Amino acid sequence: MKLGLEEMLQLLQEVEQGDPLDFADLPMDEERLRRLVLSDLLQRDEQLQASASAEECQLIYLLSTAHLVLENLLLHLQLLRLQQPEGSAAAQWQALLSRFRRGDDGGA
Template identity: 90%
Template structure:
């Protein structure tokens, strides 16, 4: 299924309703940022689809997603550390890490 930019923007908006992003007080327009990111991703997808097999595309997307989730997790943990007194964020870290362990059969990280 190939979707265009406008359809992707609408879907992203629906996804964000369940878990809104915090743009805080950044001096950027949220809609312009979404459009910029999705435009770039759609362009990269088109280039990738033209040069890789379906299996290679899926692997690249899974690895890219893993990288982004890991980067997001690290940033989140760093924010927790900055907001909490020394050692006070350990409970929050453990709760956050448990979310990612749910898929493991043995519970190991």
């Protein structure tokens, strides 16, 4: 199934209803940022589909997702360390590890 930018934006909006992103006080338009990211990903997908097999595409997407999840986890842990009193970040880290060991990603 080939979806265009507008359909992807709508699906992303549905995903974010269950797991909203925190843009905090960043000086950027959220919708414009979503559009920019999805537009770039659709362009990369088109190039990849033209040059790789379905199996290679799936492997690339799985590895890319793993890299992004790991990067997000590291950023989250760095924020915890900065925001939490000594010791409480370690407890949250253990709780997070327990979730991953159970396979409960909480929508992440």
